[in-house]
Amino acid sequence: MFTALYELFIGKNPDPTYRNAVFTSVGTLTLLIMLVLAALFYLLLGRWRAVFHRTSHWILTLVIALIIGFSLAISYAKDATGEPSADSYMYGFAGVNLLWALIVFVGASALFRRGSVYARHTPF
Amino acid sequence: MIRTRFSLVLLLTFGAAWWFSGCNLAPQEETPTAPKADTIRQINVFLETSASMNGYLRGSTEFKDIVSELVTKAAQIEPVRQPLALYTIDKDLKPYSGGVNAFNEGLATTPLATGKSSELHRIFEQVGAKARNGEVALLISDCVLSFPDAEIRKNPEINRTDASSVLKNAINQQFAQLRKDTISASVYAFESAFNGTYYDYQNKKQTLNGEKRPFYVWAIGKQRVLTLFNQQLQERLNAKPEHRLDFGAGKTVTDYDLFFTLNRQGENWEADKPAINNLKKVKPDAPAEFAIGVDLSGLPTYAQTEDFLTKNLVVSAGNARVKLVKVEERDDVKDTERLKANESRMLSESSHVLTFRVSQLFDAQTPVTITLPVRYDTWYVGQSTMDDRTPENRQGKTFALEHLMNGVREAYETGAGSFLKLSITLNQ
Incomplete structure (x- = not known):
């Protein structure tokens, strides 16, 4: 599934490492991290005290999520392929993963906000 | 308060990003430990000194020149941990004290070949014991297969009638044990004038004056150190052997790396x-070419040559047309600076790159097998005689050499029938 998602946007890389060791791991890891971040925002901080529940806080968390999604993809691909520096394919891959992180975080926000006390209407 | 919290979050964000970029996130392949540099523990030289060797040592003979050079050059091979050890061997093994110079002088001045008749399989047993644990054993001998004198006296034809069974099997047994211990052997054939008493297969004495007789140098050791030894010896030696044969004890190579950009079409x-x-779009006018990397450094030296590989690699591809197009040694591969890190690693772990062309593919899935059958040269058959009583019959030949070599060959041919056997599947 993840291989198809990434290759749809950035095409195939001749190095099979991407298909065998990078795409699925990064896609899954990104999904989990986004779920954890959304759960932290809505279910932990959003139920604890009214200190981190506004839209500005949500945007800040989203930015954190996107930075993580981007850098996770770059570092994972660099480690797996052994390349000393990121190439254009890796940046493309990181961009798609950023998009993936955005979708998951927004989706998880819509899902988890109902369980929050202070952030029930953030940001929607 | 809010500004402090914001700074804290920002700090955490960049901390996380920095952590991701610094961490090794991808599951790491087990880092292969750096291969131990090939170092020979010790080179042991054995000169057979049974009476039949005496003719090589009298007068002016190539034997003395070659052996002297061989021992001198063998002592220069490196890296070797311990200094070269010299032995004479007939029935028993005797260390030769005094070093290389004394040995070379002794070849010319001291009657060395004064021992009793020796049985080759017993010699190989003692020599083989000094070819373990990273040591290399070098045996210089006329390699005449013979029963003990007492047996020949009882039955003068025994050497002719039983060499192909008893003696060959005794040799086979010795080398089968060496092979089991993953010890390989190389044999170099030289020729020299012979001045002295020659013992024919009935043990009758004949005096030869300068007749050319073959003699042999066996190098025995673990494949890696033997390859190092053979390479260095050949580079240094001016005296080139008439023939050479390698018996490898290495396992069949089954592993390979599949390159994704190197030599790609x-x-x-x-x-x-x-x-x-x-591979759907493959057609005769639009073929696909792919390259694989293999480590053939464990094979006998002759089996690593481009010529041998090109002639003997067999590609079985069922209903597809797959052909070997190129064999390259690692150092001959061009444009390596363009390779990605993964491919550079694959190349560094390979000794050879084999490139194949797929020009037709009919089935959805085609298994391809690439094999390199074990092949031994058979020059020794023409250099063997079973009747060495007349000069015509023994000129340039060794009594029962064929049976000696067959005994060794059969020991190494047991089991692995291929030097290399690779499987790859082509999918449309």
Whole structure:
């Protein structure tokens, strides 16, 4: 599934490492991290005290999520392929993963906000 | 308060990003430990000194020149941990004290070949014991297969009638044990004038004056150190052998790396070891070419040559047309600076790169097998005689050499029938 998602946007890389060791791991890891971040925002901080529940806080968390999604993809691909520096394919891959992180975080926000006390209407 | 919290969050964000970029996130392949540099523990030289060797040592003979050079050059091979050890061997093994110079002088001045008749398989047993644990044993001998004198006195024909069974099997047994211990052997054939008493297969004495007689140098040791030894010896030695044969004890090579850009032809296919996928568009006028890397450093030296590989690699591809197009040694591969890190690693772990062309593919899935059958040269058959009583019959020949070599060959041919056997699947 993840291989198809990434290759749809950035095409195939001749190095099979991407298909065998990078795409699925990064896609899954990104999904989990986004779920954890959304759960932290809505279910932990959003139920604890009214200190981190506004839209500005949500945007800040989203930015954190996107930075993580981007850098996770770059570092994972660099480690797996052994390349000393990121190439254009890796940046493309990181961009798609950023998009993936955005979708998951927004989706998880819509899902988890109902369980929050202070952030029930953030940001929607 | 809010500004402090914001700074804290920002700090955490960049901390996380920095952590991701610094961490090794991808599951790491088990880092292979650096291969131990090939170092020979010790080189042991054995000169057979049974009476039949005496003729090589009298007068002006090539034997003395070659052996002297061989021992001198063998002592210069490196890296070797301990200094070269010299022995004479007939029935028993005797260390030769005094070093290389004294040995070379002794060849010319001291009657060395004064021992009793020796049985080759017993010699190989003692020599083989000094070819373990990273040591290399070098045996210089006329390699005449013979029963003990007492047996020949009882039955003068025994050497002729039983060499192919009893003596060959005794040799086979010795080398089978060496092979079991993953010890390989190389044999170099030289020729020299012979001045002295020659013992024919009935043990009758004949006096030869300068007749050319073959003699042999066996190098025995673990494949890696033996390869190092053979390479260095050949580079240093001015005296070139008439023939050479290697008996390898290495395992069949079954592992390979599939390159994804090196020597690549064709756009769409994907390398996914052990398969190549998406070969749908392959046609005779639009073939796909792929390269694999193999480590053949454990094979006998002759089996590593481009010529041998090109002639003997067999590609079985069922209903597809797959052909070997190029064999390259690692150092001959061009444009390596363009390779990605993964491919550079694969190349560094390979000794050879084999490039194949797929020009027709009919089935959805085609298994391809690439094999390199074990092949031994058979020059020794023409250098063997079973009747050495007349000069015509023994000129340039060794009594029962064929049976000696067959005994060794059969020991090494047991089991692995191929030097290399690779499997790869082509998917449309």
